[in-house]
Amino acid sequence: MTTPATPKPLLVIKDLSVSLEGARRSTKVAPVPVLRSVNLAVEPGTWTAIVGPNGAGKTTLLRACANLLGRRDNISGTIALMGVPLGSWAAKDLAVMMAWLGTADAFSDGDLSALTAWDVVALGRLPHQRWWPALAPLTPADEGVIQAVMMQTHTWQLRAKPLMQMSSGERQRVHIARALAVKAKMVLMDEPLLNLDPPHQAEWIQLVRSMAASGQAVVSVLHELNAALYADKVVVLVGGRITCSGAVSDEKTRAAITDAFSNRIEIRQLDGHWVALPRL
Amino acid sequence: MKTTSAAALLFFASVMVCLIGLLVGGGNFQWPWVAGQDAVTATIIGEIRAPRSVGAWAAGSLLGLAGAVAQGIFRNPLADPYLLGSSSGAALAVALCLSAAGWLGADVAGAAFWGGLLAVGLSGAAFAGALLAVLLTVALAGGVAQGTRLLLGGVVVGVVLGALTSFLVFLAPNVLLNMQGFMLGSTALLNWSAVLRMTAIGAVCVLIAMSLAKPLDALQLGERTARSLGVPLGRINMAFIVLLAIVTGTAVAHTGLIAFVGLAAPHVVRAWLPCQHRALLLLSSLTGGLLLLTADVIARWIFAPVELPVGLLTALIGGGYLLWRMRRVGL
Amino acid sequence: MQGRLQWLVGLAMSLVLGASQAATISLRGDDGVLLTLDKPATRVVTLLPSLAEVVCDLGACQRLVGVDRYTNWPPQTAAVPVVGGGLDPQLEAIFRVKPDLIVMAPSSRVIARLRDLGLPVLALEPKRMADLKRTYSVIGQALGIATADQQFQALQNGLKGVRAAVVKEWLGKRVYFEVSDELYAAAPDSFVGETLTALGFENAIENGFGPFPKVNPEWVLRAQPDALIVAEGTQKGLASRPGWSGMRAVRAGRVCAMSQTEADALVRPGPRLIAGARWLVNCINEMPPPAGSE
Numbered sequence: 001m002t003t004p005a006t007p008k009p010l011l012v013i014k015d016l017s018v019s020l021e022g023a024r025r026s027t028k029v030a031p032v033p034v035l036r037s038v039n040l041a042v043e044p045g046t047w048t049a050i051v052g053p054n055g056a057g058k059t060t061l062l063r064a065c066a067n068l069l070g071r072r073d074n075i076s077g078t079i080a081l082m083g084v085p086l087g088s089w090a091a092k093d094l095a096v097m098m099a100w101l102g103t104a105d106a107f108s109d110g111d112l113s114a115l116t117a118w119d120v121v122a123l124g125r126l127p128h129q130r131w132w133p134a135l136a137p138l139t140p141a142d143e144g145v146i147q148a149v150m151m152q153t154h155t156w157q158l159r160a161k162p163l164m165q166m167s168s169g170e171r172q173r174v175h176i177a178r179a180l181a182v183k184a185k186m187v188l189m190d191e192p193l194l195n196l197d198p199p200h201q202a203e204w205i206q207l208v209r210s211m212a213a214s215g216q217a218v219v220s221v222l223h224e225l226n227a228a229l230y231a232d233k234v235v236v237l238v239g240g241r242i243t244c245s246g247a248v249s250d251e252k253t254r255a256a257i258t259d260a261f262s263n264r265i266e267i268r269q270l271d272g273h274w275v276a277l278p279r280l
Numbered sequence: 281m282k283t284t285s286a287a288a289l290l291f292f293a294s295v296m297v298c299l300i301g302l303l304v305g306g307g308n309f310q311w312p313w314v315a316g317q318d319a320v321t322a323t324i325i326g327e328i329r330a331p332r333s334v335g336a337w338a339a340g341s342l343l344g345l346a347g348a349v350a351q352g353i354f355r356n357p358l359a360d361p362y363l364l365g366s367s368s369g370a371a372l373a374v375a376l377c378l379s380a381a382g383w384l385g386a387d388v389a390g391a392a393f394w395g396g397l398l399a400v401g402l403s404g405a406a407f408a409g410a411l412l413a414v415l416l417t418v419a420l421a422g423g424v425a426q427g428t429r430l431l432l433g434g435v436v437v438g439v440v441l442g443a444l445t446s447f448l449v450f451l452a453p454n455v456l457l458n459m460q461g462f463m464l465g466s467t468a469l470l471n472w473s474a475v476l477r478m479t480a481i482g483a484v485c486v487l488i489a490m491s492l493a494k495p496l497d498a499l500q501l502g503e504r505t506a507r508s509l510g511v512p513l514g515r516i517n518m519a520f521i522v523l524l525a526i527v528t529g530t531a532v533a534h535t536g537l538i539a540f541v542g543l544a545a546p547h548v549v550r551a552w553l554p555c556q557h558r559a560l561l562l563l564s565s566l567t568g569g570l571l572l573l574t575a576d577v578i579a580r581w582i583f584a585p586v587e588l589p590v591g592l593l594t595a596l597i598g599g600g601y602l603l604w605r606m607r608r609v610g611l
Numbered sequence: 612m613q614g615r616l617q618w619l620v621g622l623a624m625s626l627v628l629g630a631s632q633a634a635t636i637s638l639r640g641d642d643g644v645l646l647t648l649d650k651p652a653t654r655v656v657t658l659l660p661s662l663a664e665v666v667c668d669l670g671a672c673q674r675l676v677g678v679d680r681y682t683n684w685p686p687q688t689a690a691v692p693v694v695g696g697g698l699d700p701q702l703e704a705i706f707r708v709k710p711d712l713i714v715m716a717p718s719s720r721v722i723a724r725l726r727d728l729g730l731p732v733l734a735l736e737p738k739r740m741a742d743l744k745r746t747y748s749v750i751g752q753a754l755g756i757a758t759a760d761q762q763f764q765a766l767q768n769g770l771k772g773v774r775a776a777v778v779k780e781w782l783g784k785r786v787y788f789e790v791s792d793e794l795y796a797a798a799p800d801s802f803v804g805e806t807l808t809a810l811g812f813e814n815a816i817e818n819g820f821g822p823f824p825k826v827n828p829e830w831v832l833r834a835q836p837d838a839l840i841v842a843e844g845t846q847k848g849l850a851s852r853p854g855w856s857g858m859r860a861v862r863a864g865r866v867c868a869m870s871q872t873e874a875d876a877l878v879r880p881g882p883r884l885i886a887g888a889r890w891l892v893n894c895i896n897e898m899p900p901p902a903g904s905e
Contacts, residue, residue: 063504066508068504068507068508071425091507091510091511091512092510094510095508095509095510096510098508099508100504100505100508101505102502102504102505102508114550114554114555114556114560115497115500115556116554119497119556120501123494123497123498123501123509124509126494126495126498126509126510126511127509127510129494162554175501178501182509305703320706320707320709323706323728324703324706324707327728328702328703328706328728329703402720403720451821452821453821453822453823454738457697457698457718458698458717458718460698461698461699461718461720461721462720464698464699466699468699468701468702469702469720469721469724471724471727471728585701585703585704587695587699587701
C-alpha cells in the first residue's frame with residue numbers, strides 16, 4: 001500500500017527565533033527570547049493545534065505565522081508562505097491567504113462599537129474588496145458567503161444585533177464567523193473557544209474539521225486540551241521551543257503533551273477519542 | 281431610522297434653527313420681510329446674523345467630523361478634536377505672531393506692515409500652528425502606527441506648547457489679552473468668506489473621510505485584526521490624522537477654541553442611531569453643526585442684548601443631553 | 612484768450628480740489644492703517660475706557676453713541692449705550708447706533724471684521740505718555756477739535772503744577788506702586804511710572820521687565836521703598852506678607868491706599884491723571900518724610 005503523497009506545505013517556518021521588544025527588562029540586558037529555533041510546517045487540509053503551558057510563546061508563534069508581530073520585535077529565521085517569505089507578501093495578497101482571529105483584539109469592551117453582527121462579519125470580506133472599499137459595495141457573492149458562515153456559526157439570527165448588546169459567547173461566534181468569511185487558505189485562531197459553552201465548542205470542532213476536509217489549513221492555539229486532541233497535528237511548545245509535533249495517535253506526542261504540563265494530566269482513550277484528565 | 285432620513289432631519293432642523301437665528305440678536309425682534317425696508321436692519325441680518333449663524337453651523341460640522349474621526353482612530357470615547365495638540369499649536373502661533381508684530385511694530389510705521397498681515401495672518405497662523413503641532417506629535421510618537429503613543433505624544437505636545445505660550449506671554453504681557461481674545465471660542469466675528477472657507481473644507485473632508493470609512497470600521501476590531509484584513513494601517517492613520525489636523529485647524533482659525541462639540545456630537549449620534557462609520561462621520565458632522573448653531577442662537581437670545589460665551593452653551597446642551605440619555609439607558 | 616480760459620479753469624479746479632482736500636481728514640492709527648474721514652466725526656463709539664475719557668475731555672462727550680462695558684468715567688458716559696467689550700464687541704449693537712467713527716485698541720480680528728462691515732475704525736491704545744499725546748492729537752483731528760494738542764499740553768502743565776506742590780523732603784524718594792494684589796508693580800516704563808517720575812519720585816522698580824512686572828516680595832523688602840502705594844483692599848494684608856512687617860515703610864505707616872477710582876485715574880492713561888496725581892501728592896505730603904539716615 002503506497003502512502004498518499006504528502007501535500008506541499010503551505011507555510012514553512014525554519015529556525016525561527018523571536019524576542020519581543022516589550023519583553024526587554026532593561027536596555028543593557030539582552031531581550032529575553034520568546035521563541036527559540038522553531039521549525040514548523042503547515043500543510044493544507046490539516047488542522048494543527050498548538051498547545052503548551054502559559055508563557056510558552058504560543059501566541060507569539062501564531063502572530064509570527066500571520067506576520068502580525070510588532071515592527072520592533074527581533075525576528076531571525078525564515079517564514080515562507082507558498083515559498084515566498086512572509087515579508088515579501090503584499091498586505092492585500094496576504095490578507096486573502098490568511099485569516100486571523102486574535103484574543104487581545106477580540107472585542108471585550110463593546111461600548112464603542114455600534115457595529116451589528118452582520119457588519120462585523122461583512123468586514124471579513126474586506127480583503128476581497130477593491131481599494132476604496134467604501135465605494136465598492138458588497139457583491140451578491142460576498143453576501144452569500146456572509147450568510148453561509150453566519151449560519152455555520154449559528155449567528156445568522158443575531159445579524160441585526162449590535163455587538164454591544166451581545167453576550168461574550170455570541171460575540172466570540174461572530175468573530176469566528178468574521179474569520180471564516182475571509183475564505184482564506186489558512187485560518188489562524190488564538191484561543192477561539194474562549195467564552196464558548198460546550199455545545200458551541202463541539203460545533204467549532206466540527207466546523208474546523210470540515211474546513212480541513214475542504215482543503216483549508218487551520219492553526220489554532222488552544223488551552224482546552226480536549227478540543228486540541230481532536231486535531232490532525234498537535235504542536236507542543238514549551239519555553240519557546242517545540243518539544244514535539246505530530247499526530248495524537250503517536251505515543252511520543254502524547255508523552256510530550258503530558259510532559260509539557262508537568263505530568264499533571266493523563267491522556268486516556270475513551271470510545272475511540274483521546275481525552276485529557278487532570279491527575280489529582 | 282435610515283441614514284439618509286437622519287441626515288435630512290438634521291439638515292432640516294439646522295435650517296429651522298438658522299432661520300430663528302436670523303431673528304435673534306440685539307433685542308429688537310423684527311420679521312425679516314418687514315426689515316427689508318430698513319437698510320440698517322437688512323445689513324444686520326444679511327451681514328452679521330446670517331454669516332454668523334451659517335458660520336456657526338459650518339464650524340460645528342467641522343468639529344463634529346473631527347470628533348468622530350478622533351474617536352474612531354483612537355478607539356477612545358473620550359477623544360476630542362484637540363487631542364493631538366492642535367489647540368496649543370494654534371494658541372502658540374497666534375501668540376508668536378502677536379509678539380513678533382508688537383516687537384517689530386514698536387513704532388507706528390512698523391505696525392503698518394503688520395496691520396494688514398495680521399488680519400488674515402492670525403487666522404492663517406492659527407491654522408499653520410495647529411498643523412505643525414500635529415506634525416510634532418506624530419514625530420514624537422515615532423509615526424502614525426501606534427494609537428497610544430500618539431495620544432501620549434499629543435498630551436506632551438499640548439502641555440509643552442502651552443508652557444511655551446505662557447512663557448511668551450510672560451515676556452510680552454500685552455500679547456495676552458489679544459491672544460486670549462483670539463482663542464476664546466466665539467462665533468461673533470464670522471463673515472461670509474469665513475463661511476465659504478469652512479464649508480468648502482468641510483464638504484471635501486467629509487467626503488474623503490466617508491470614503492475611508494470601511495478601514496475605520498475594521499480598525500474597531502483591533503489593530504492586529506485590521507492588519508490581518510489587509511488594511512494599510514500606516515496610510516489610513518496618516519490620512520485620518522492629516523484630515524483631523526486640517527479640519528480642526530480650520531475650525532480653530534475661525535472660531536477659536538470651542539470645546540465639547542467634537543466630543544459630544546459622535547456620542548449623541550451613537551446614542552440615537554447606532555451605525556457604521558460611513559454614516560457616523562456624516563451624521564456626527566451634521567449633529568455638530570446643529571449643536572453649535574443652536575448654542576450660538578441661544579447664547580444671543582437668552583439674555584439679549586448681552587451675549588453668553590458660546591462654549592458655555594455647547595457644554596450645557598451637549599452635556600445635558602448626554603446626561604439625560606445616560607440616565608434613561610441606566611448606565 | 613484761449614490760454615486765459617484754460618488758466619481760469621485750471622485755477623477753479625485746483626481751488627475746488629483744494630477745498631475738498633481740506634475737508635477730508637486722514638488719520639493713522641496705531642496699527643498703521645490710514646483712515647480717511649470726509650468730515651469730523653459726530654457719532655463716536657469707543658471700545659476702550661481711556662479713549663472715552665479723552666473724547667469727553669475734549670468736550671465731545673455728547674458725540675459718544677456707544678461705549679464699552681468697562682468705561683466708568685465721566686458720569687455722562689453712564690447714559691451712553693454699552694456695546695460690549697474691546698475684545699467681544701456686539702456687532703449688531705454697534706451697527707445699530709450708526710457710528711461714523713469707532714475708536715478701539717488694536718485687536719486684529721475685531722478690527723478686521725468691523726472694517727469688513729464697512730465701519731470706519733481707528734486703532735488707538737495709549738499706554739505711555741507719548742501715546743497719550745498722539746491719542747489726543749489724532750482724536751482731535753478726527754473730531755475736528757483744533758484745541759486737542761493744547762488740551763494735552765494743559766495736562767502736562769497741570770502735572771508740573773502738582774509736582775510743585777510736593778513737599779521738598781519727599782522729592783527724590785523711592786516709591787513702590789502696586790497695580791494688583793498679586794504683586795504686579797508699576798515700572799518706570801508704564802504710564803503711572805512716568806507720572807511718578809514726573810512728580811519727582813524715584814521708582815523702587817527698575818526698567819527692563821516690562822511695564823508691569825510681577826515682583827518678588829523679597830526683592831521689594833530689600834529695596835526698602837520710602838512709600839508704598841497700593842490698592843485699598845491690599846493695605847490690610849501688607850503686614851502679613853512674609854517679612855514685610857519689617858519694612859520701614861510698613862512699620863511707619865507710609866502707605867497710600869487707593870480706591871478703585873483713584874487707581875483708575877492713575878493707571879489709566881487719560882485726562883484723570885491730574886486728579887490722580889493730586890490725590891497721590893496730598894497723601895504723600897501728609898506722611899512724615901523718612902529721615903535722611905533711613
